[in-house]
Amino acid sequence: MTPRARWMVRNRGWLIALIPLLVGALAVTGWRLFRIYPVIEFVAPQGHGSQVEFHQRVPVSKGSPIERVVTIGARGSAPVDAVGSLRPDPGAQLHLVTLSFAARPDVPLVGCEVFLVDAAGSRYSALRPPIGGLTDTASTRLDRDCVPEDAPGPAVDWINGGLEPGEGVRPDSWTTSMAFELPQGTQPTRVIVRWINQAPDYALLEIPR
Amino acid sequence: MSSVVPAPTEDAARPGGIVQVLADAGRVLAEHWPQLVGLFLAGWIGRLGFLWLAIAVMPFSPTLSVLILPLAPMATLLSLVLMVRFTAETLPAFASLFEQTSTRERWRSNLEVAAQVLLPFLALYAAQGLLSADTRLFLVESNTDLYLTRGEATKAAEYAQGPFLIGLIVLAIVARKAIGILDLGKKSLGWAFAATFLEVLWIVTLAKALSTQLDAVTDWVTSRAVIAQCLDWWAQVQAWIPKIPVLREVVAAVSTFLKHAGDLVIVPVAWLALGATVFGTQLQAKDDFGRFTPPIKHDAVTRRLKAIPSPVKRYAAQAVEPVTTPVKDTLAALSKIASAGVIPMVIFCLIFAFVSQLKVAVALVFRHFFGAAEPWLRWALSPYSDFLQAGLYFVITMALLGAAVNAVVLGERHRAASVEDVEASETGQSV
Numbered sequence: 342m343t344p345r346a347r348w349m350v351r352n353r354g355w356l357i358a359l360i361p362l363l364v365g366a367l368a369v370t371g372w373r374l375f376r377i378y379p380v381i382e383f384v385a386p387q388g389h390g391s392q393v394e395f396h397q398r399v400p401v402s403k404g405s406p407i408e409r410v411v412t413i414g415a416r417g418s419a420p421v422d423a424v425g426s427l428r429p430d431p432g433a434q435l436h437l438v439t440l441s442f443a444a445r446p447d448v449p450l451v452g453c454e455v456f457l458v459d460a461a462g463s464r465y466s467a468l469r470p471p472i473g474g475l476t477d478t479a480s481t482r483l484d485r486d487c488v489p490e491d492a493p494g495p496a497v498d499w500i501n502g503g504l505e506p507g508e509g510v511r512p513d514s515w516t517t518s519m520a521f522e523l524p525q526g527t528q529p530t531r532v533i534v535r536w537i538n539q540a541p542d543y544a545l546l547e548i549p550r
Numbered sequence: 551m552s553s554v555v556p557a558p559t560e561d562a563a564r565p566g567g568i569v570q571v572l573a574d575a576g577r578v579l580a581e582h583w584p585q586l587v588g589l590f591l592a593g594w595i596g597r598l599g600f601l602w603l604a605i606a607v608m609p610f611s612p613t614l615s616v617l618i619l620p621l622a623p624m625a626t627l628l629s630l631v632l633m634v635r636f637t638a639e640t641l642p643a644f645a646s647l648f649e650q651t652s653t654r655e656r657w658r659s660n661l662e663v664a665a666q667v668l669l670p671f672l673a674l675y676a677a678q679g680l681l682s683a684d685t686r687l688f689l690v691e692s693n694t695d696l697y698l699t700r701g702e703a704t705k706a707a708e709y710a711q712g713p714f715l716i717g718l719i720v721l722a723i724v725a726r727k728a729i730g731i732l733d734l735g736k737k738s739l740g741w742a743f744a745a746t747f748l749e750v751l752w753i754v755t756l757a758k759a760l761s762t763q764l765d766a767v768t769d770w771v772t773s774r775a776v777i778a779q780c781l782d783w784w785a786q787v788q789a790w791i792p793k794i795p796v797l798r799e800v801v802a803a804v805s806t807f808l809k810h811a812g813d814l815v816i817v818p819v820a821w822l823a824l825g826a827t828v829f830g831t832q833l834q835a836k837d838d839f840g841r842f843t844p845p846i847k848h849d850a851v852t853r854r855l856k857a858i859p860s861p862v863k864r865y866a867a868q869a870v871e872p873v874t875t876p877v878k879d880t881l882a883a884l885s886k887i888a889s890a891g892v893i894p895m896v897i898f899c900l901i902f903a904f905v906s907q908l909k910v911a912v913a914l915v916f917r918h919f920f921g922a923a924e925p926w927l928r929w930a931l932s933p934y935s936d937f938l939q940a941g942l943y944f945v946i947t948m949a950l951l952g953a954a955v956n957a958v959v960l961g962e963r964h965r966a967a968s969v970e971d972v973e974a975s976e977t978g979q980s981v
Contacts, residue, residue: 355587359587359588365595373929377930
């Protein structure tokens with residue numbers, strides 16, 4: 342028997358077995374990727390165009406999941422020179438994005454976060470208020486939340502399950518504006534609205550021109 | 551057997567022999583890579599498969615989960631032993647092991663050997679921190695899984711409570727002792743695997759539980775006034791040591807040496823000693839008079855432990871015995887360096903250390919491709935980096951190990967033959 346033939350006799354079965362073994366190994370290695378990642382990362386966008394009826398089931402440690410149904414619309418985005426006393430950094434441009442929301446007053450919407458996405462797919466988070474807060478931005482929200490400040494509505498009670506009631510009665514619909522700082526010349530094309538740590542669903546909306 | 555073994559060359563035991571070792575390792579890889587890769591993959595599937603199974607059943611039964619856990623490192627151990635065993639066919643020193651045998655007989659012989667060496671391999675596996683890495687992976691992943699997917703804390707610590715836990719510990723101590731004294735591990739494949747299962751279970755969970763119970767007793771004892779005073783004095787002495795420059799330097803130098811000696815010398819030599827046992831041969835150590843001494847065996851240690859009069863000492867020693875035996879074996883193995891020549895062994899140790907750095911190279915390549923990914927995605931993909939690192943490391947290391955054991959055994963046979971020749975000629979002269 343030639344060395345080559347001996348090699349084939351010895352290894353033929355193993356070469357055939359390598360394919361299912363490799364598939365099996367890749368599968369068991371993907372525990373995080375296939376089981377945990379799709380639950381904890383925002384991987385499930387909802388929405389076509391500039392408006393979406395967003396549906397989400399939010400699991401809590403006790404009791405049944407909480408249903409979140411809210412209609413979100415992107416009204417538009419416009420570059421601005423300043424937001425109150427806040428001016429853009431050199432080479433950057435401030436944008437104001439206006440969003441509309443409509444939901445029943447008992448739907449928990451506290452804790453949302455909003456991002457702008459440009460044509461290249463880069464994501465920009467909304468500006469946070471400076472320490473001490475801005476005193477002259479009454480017309481523009483800088484706390485990144487989407488709900489009316491004086492009537493935010495209920496929040497999810499993570500510890501006991503169910504909802505924590507909020508102050509006041511939230512209106513059925515409202516609009517809010519948020520400020521973003523983008524590199525000069527960058528045009529935002531889409532906006533992301535999602536709730537912190539409540540993956541995988543998020544709203545992805547086109548910004549109307 | 552000696553008739554089929556090629557005449558050992560001087561090279562095998564000489565400094566230049568390291569080139570031969572590398573060439574042999576290359577030949578082993580070329581001849582057996584599908585087997586080595588296949589066995590590694592099977593071991594990896596077993597390891598992570600059992601780990602995930604343990605995590606999946608945890609919400610329903612933490613006890614069952616902890617009983618499944620030992621199967622994960624056992625799968626890795628079995629695959630490593632079989633990988634080393636499969637390289638034998640190509641190595642001159644062991645080629646005769648598999649001549650004229652059917653595939654079925656080979657598998658049977660391989661599994662029998664694997665069962666016998668699983669326990670010492672486990673000790674080396676634990677000494678390298680691989681066992682605690684498995685346990686840590688289990689705890690972290692189960693916690694992550696339960697918290698992120700169900701919003702719950704891990705139940706890993708709830709596998710046994712109160713009397714049930716104490717009962718489990720007593721049962722394990724009795725079973726381990728029975729297996730050790732009756733030597734059941736050598737009686738059949740099933741018993742050998744059961745003994746290993748019990749040992750892993752003991753190390754990963756029950757030993758920790760026992761030490762926690764002992765800690766409670768220790769706390770009570772050390773809180774007694776007289777003992778507390780002595781401990782205070784000792785603490786003061788310990789606090790003073792770093793203030794004395796010379797002592798501080800000495801302590802630092804010794805601890806640095808011990809830390810690196812583990813990675814650089816003890817681990818490769820221990821691998822080598824275990825590699826030799828996989829092939830059914832024991833490396834020989836020399837005694838103070840330069841004579842070859844038989845290596846310390848598991849059952850020999852058990853016999854010695856039986857001779858110790860104090861029962862407490864005996865039980866304590868036997869509780870850690872499977873771990874301490876390879877440590878003693880390792881110390882003996884250090885003296886075996888002489889039998890293969892110091893320089894080849896040093897170079898072998900360096901190569902071993904170098905191969906382990908291949909893992910760093912794989913991690914860097916992975917980082918190049920996925921380093922800028924979203925944090926969660928990078929986190930989710932990182933097990934694939936571990937997979938590639940372990941695959942490359944173990945396949946190359948096991949091939950290298952086979953080749954190195956081959957060189958050492960050939961060198962020993964050559965030396966033994968020389969000694970016999972000298973003795974024969976001396977006997978001839980005296981007659």
